[in-house]
Amino acid sequence: MKFPYSETVLEHFRHPHNVGEIENPDGKSMEGSPACGDMVAVYIKVAPDKKTIEDIKFESYGCASNIATGSIITELAKGKTLDEAKKITWKEASDALGGLPKIKAHCSVLAIEGLRSAIQNYEEKHGLIKKREPTTVETVRKRLRKVMNPLAGLDLVRTNLVKDIELKDGTVRVAIDLPKNHQFAAAIKEEIDEKIEPLWDVKEVIVDFTE
Amino acid sequence: MQEKRVYLDNAASTRLDERVLEAMTPYFFDTYAVATSEFAYTQGIEARETLDETRGKLAKALGAEPEEFVFTSGSTESSNMALKGVALALGKKKGKHIIVSKIEDFPVLQSAEALEREGFQVTYLDVDGDGLVNLDQLKESITDETILVSIQHANQEIGTIQDIAGIGAVCREKGVLFHTDATHTFGRVPLNMKKIPVDLVTVSAHTIHGPKGIGGLYVRKGTPLTKWMDGGFQEFDLRAGLENIPGAVGFAKAVELITPEENKLLRAMRNHAISRILKEIPDTTLNGHRRKRLPHNVNISFHFVEGESITLHLDIHGFAVSTGSACFSRSLQGSHVIYGIGGDHERAHGSIRITLGRYNTMEEVDAVVDTLAEVISELRKISPLGKEKYGEEV
Numbered sequence: 001m002k003f004p005y006s007e008t009v010l011e012h013f014r015h016p017h018n019v020g021e022i023e024n025p026d027g028k029s030m031e032g033s034p035a036c037g038d039m040v041a042v043y044i045k046v047a048p049d050k051k052t053i054e055d056i057k058f059e060s061y062g063c064a065s066n067i068a069t070g071s072i073i074t075e076l077a078k079g080k081t082l083d084e085a086k087k088i089t090w091k092e093a094s095d096a097l098g099g100l101p102k103i104k105a106h107c108s109v110l111a112i113e114g115l116r117s118a119i120q121n122y123e124e125k126h127g128l129i130k131k132r133e134p135t136t137v138e139t140v141r142k143r144l145r146k147v148m149n150p151l152a153g154l155d156l157v158r159t160n161l162v163k164d165i166e167l168k169d170g171t172v173r174v175a176i177d178l179p180k181n182h183q184f185a186a187a188i189k190e191e192i193d194e195k196i197e198p199l200w201d202v203k204e205v206i207v208d209f210t211e
Numbered sequence: 212m213q214e215k216r217v218y219l220d221n222a223a224s225t226r227l228d229e230r231v232l233e234a235m236t237p238y239f240f241d242t243y244a245v246a247t248s249e250f251a252y253t254q255g256i257e258a259r260e261t262l263d264e265t266r267g268k269l270a271k272a273l274g275a276e277p278e279e280f281v282f283t284s285g286s287t288e289s290s291n292m293a294l295k296g297v298a299l300a301l302g303k304k305k306g307k308h309i310i311v312s313k314i315e316d317f318p319v320l321q322s323a324e325a326l327e328r329e330g331f332q333v334t335y336l337d338v339d340g341d342g343l344v345n346l347d348q349l350k351e352s353i354t355d356e357t358i359l360v361s362i363q364h365a366n367q368e369i370g371t372i373q374d375i376a377g378i379g380a381v382c383r384e385k386g387v388l389f390h391t392d393a394t395h396t397f398g399r400v401p402l403n404m405k406k407i408p409v410d411l412v413t414v415s416a417h418t419i420h421g422p423k424g425i426g427g428l429y430v431r432k433g434t435p436l437t438k439w440m441d442g443g444f445q446e447f448d449l450r451a452g453l454e455n456i457p458g459a460v461g462f463a464k465a466v467e468l469i470t471p472e473e474n475k476l477l478r479a480m481r482n483h484a485i486s487r488i489l490k491e492i493p494d495t496t497l498n499g500h501r502r503k504r505l506p507h508n509v510n511i512s513f514h515f516v517e518g519e520s521i522t523l524h525l526d527i528h529g530f531a532v533s534t535g536s537a538c539f540s541r542s543l544q545g546s547h548v549i550y551g552i553g554g555d556h557e558r559a560h561g562s563i564r565i566t567l568g569r570y571n572t573m574e575e576v577d578a579v580v581d582t583l584a585e586v587i588s589e590l591r592k593i594s595p596l597g598k599e600k601y602g603e604e605v
Contacts, residue, residue: 013523019593030595034557037517037537037545041595059595063519063536067593181324186544187537 005064006098013064018074020057027122031114035190038062038107040070042114044077046122051082058114062107065100069108072096073115082119088112102153106191109146135199137165140172143195150184156192170203172196180209217575218531221418221507221568222367222395227461228420228569234464235422238457246454247445262454265463272466273412274403275429281446282459285426286394289413290318290361292428292439292450293390297359297411298326299437301388306356307331312344314551316367318413319392323361332356341500342371342552346381353385364393364412365400368535368548368564369499370508372400379408388434394418394426398469399477399506410434416458420569421465425458477567478506480576484565485509487580492587494597498549498562509565510535512549512558513583515597516590521563524586530579535562557596 005013022028022043032039039062045055056077058070072093077085090112094100100108123129133139141157149159156162156176164175174192178185189207196205218226238261246262248255263277270280283289294309311323313335323333334352336344344362353360360382365372375391382389390411393402397414404412411434415426430436430449442451481504489495494514513521518534525532535546537560545559554562565579591597 010527013520014527016593021598034555034560034596037556037560039595059593059598061515061594061596062517064523066517067520 004101005068006100008096008098009064009068009100012068012071012097016058016060016067016071018057018071018078019059021059022055022057025118027118027120027125029114029117029121031117032062032110033194034061035194038066038110040066040110040114042070042074042111042118044118044122046082053077053080053082053085056115058111060111062110063104065104066107066110068097069093069100069111070114073111077115082122086116086119088115100153103150105153106148106150106187109148113146132200135167135172135201137167139199140165140167140174140196143199144174144192147188147191147195150187156188161188170201171206172199172202172204173206173208175208176210178209179211182209185209216529216531217571217579219565219567219571219575219579220531220533221571222564222566223533224417224423225420225568226570227422228465228468230468231421231461231464235457235461238460242456246456247443258454258456262456262459265456265459268463269414269427269459269466270429273397273414273429274405276432278447279404279430279432281428281430281449282454282462283426283428283450284424284452284455285417286316286392286413286415287318288440289415289426289428290316290390290392291322292436293411293413294319294322294326294359294361295439296436296449297388297390297434298329298331299439300435301358302331305358306354308334308354308356308358310334310336310349310352310357310360310362312336312338312362312373312551314338314342314366314369314548315361315363316392316394319361319363319390320547336362338371338551340553341503342366342369342548343500343503344373344378346374346377349378350381350385353381353387357385357387359388359390361390361392364391364396364402365505365508366499366548367395368546368562369510369552370395370505371500372396372503372505374503375409376407383408395505395508398466399474404429404431411436416462416465419465419469422458422461425455425462427462473569474506480567480571480573481506481509483573484567484576484580485511487577488583491580492584496558498552498554498558505566507567509567510562512554512562513587514557514561515594516587517560518562520590521561521583521586524590525579525582528582528586530582532579533564533566534560535564536560 025043026046027044041059056074060067145155166173244254244258246258249259267277270277388410392413398419410431412429417423496512498510518536537545549559
């Protein structure tokens with residue numbers, strides 16, 4: 001049998017580690033939505049003195065790469081300090097899994113975000129985060145780095161698909177260098193909306209494709 | 212993991228029947244001449260006779276005349292030929308409006324979109340929760356500019372069979388041509404050109420245990436259709452290209468081998484699968500019409516879980532099925548058919564299609580349902596959705 005997934009991915013998919021919910025977690029998050037077909041919930045228990053991740057669990061509604069990445073990041077994060085865990089990248093998770101298909105990058109990046117959001121949730125609850133900053137072009141660009149270009153398996157910014165970002169009165173306009181009838185245009189738009197809309201001072205997201 | 216693999220994706224492709232291969236073989240090794248060389252040598256005459264004979268058999272199966280059946284390379288080409296051929300023939304003379312349903316298969320949908328880019332107007336008809344188009348809405352959508360209505364005979368994913376006799380009658384009354392994509396019904400559901408007022412019909416061999424790369428387009432006598440595959444004068448000067456005689460012979464043989472008993476058995480297996488799944492696995496929704504349905508199609512959404520994970524688990528257990536999940540598709544979009552019948556993202560992503568064929572058995576149907584029940588229950592345990600019901604005790 002020859003799957004597009006590595007043996008390690010299949011192993012984590014079939015027998016995911018650290019699955020489930022933690023009762024009274026110190027930090028938790030839910031990333032994704034049924035719209036994009038993938039969701040990940042991450043729960044953490046934090047050692048208050050050392051600020052290390054004592055326990056971590058995840059839940060997944062998603063495809064094999066989503067489940068496998070959820071499983072591997074719980075392994076990678078366990079025992080690390082919050083600052084160390086925040087720095088775990090998609091690349092590290094992907095390498096630990098023996099590689100992921102390019103087109104599946106967007107499903108697996110969700111688990112990394114889930115971990116970071118759970119940590120952020122902990123930090124917010126414990127007053128470790130400063131006041132809310134207003135959204136800037138840079139904030140938007142940073143978020144677009146999490147939207148995958150399925151053609152390349154790399155993000156939109158790195159693959160030069162983001163032509164322009166405009167910010168005006170809470171409306172964010174993103175110009176993408178792909179024709180609007182492109183195979184992935186609809187999927188990319190959905191993901192951009194999902195990443196930018198939650199910013200606290202953003203009211204509307206408009207994605208412009210080329211004619 | 213079981214040794215034998217069970218193929219349950221017969222709407223996508225089917226295993227070739229040995230008897231089809233046997234019928235085709237002489238046309239690779241003995242009678243391999245070109246049918247248009249009939250005036251040059253004996254082999255050419257034999258080729259021509261074979262082609263005429265198989266065309267006659269296939270036309271007869273449709274209740275049509277031989278000169279109304281044009282061989283193509285498959286359903287994609289047939290549907291392209293129907294939509295673009297009519298657009299070329301009538302676009303300038305009569306009008307530039309075409310009507311299709313929202314849940315057509317891609318050859319029809321994308322041909323319509325291609326014509327839109329060339330300045331045609333396309334109406335995409337809604338369907339109801341079962342996938343049926345509304346005849347009144349169709350009637351209202353037809354204008355003086357309308358040149359073609361293209362509505363499938365049965366749906367590729369959810370198996371719903373349209374009332375093509377009713378649709379055809381509306382088109383006749385309004386003087387508009389009617390094309391139907393019968394890729395999934397030919398051989399499985401009665402389809403007779405003498406009874407149904409339809410002008411163009413797409414059919415294919417790959418769905419009925421025939422070879423890939425051969426299909427046909429029924430073109431009712433007098434239908435305006437402009438040739439767009441240029442080259443020679445083959446196929447009544449409607450489609451240029453060397454005739455695929457082994458394919459044509461295989462196609463005719465595949466049609467001949469289908470029996471009413473086989474279709475009855477498929478229907479029994481389908482009913483068994485549907486009723487067991489709906490009864491034994493909670494939070495499931497049948498997609499498509501309960502009765503007006505292809506005899507070999509099962510399509511069910513499993514809530515709170517994602518389709519690619521289901522198909523991969525089933526594959527590990529030896530079963531091949533298909534899903535309408537975005538993760539599974541090359542466009543990363545959920546099934547347009549499930550959205551078309553009013554389904555949400557979750558219903559599309561959790562939909563599983565099982566399509567049966569000649570080589571499936573009732574034991575295999577039971578086995579896949581048993582495995583599905585286990586897989587769904589495992590995936591629900593790890594899903595953040597529907598947790599209050601299926602989550603592990605904390």
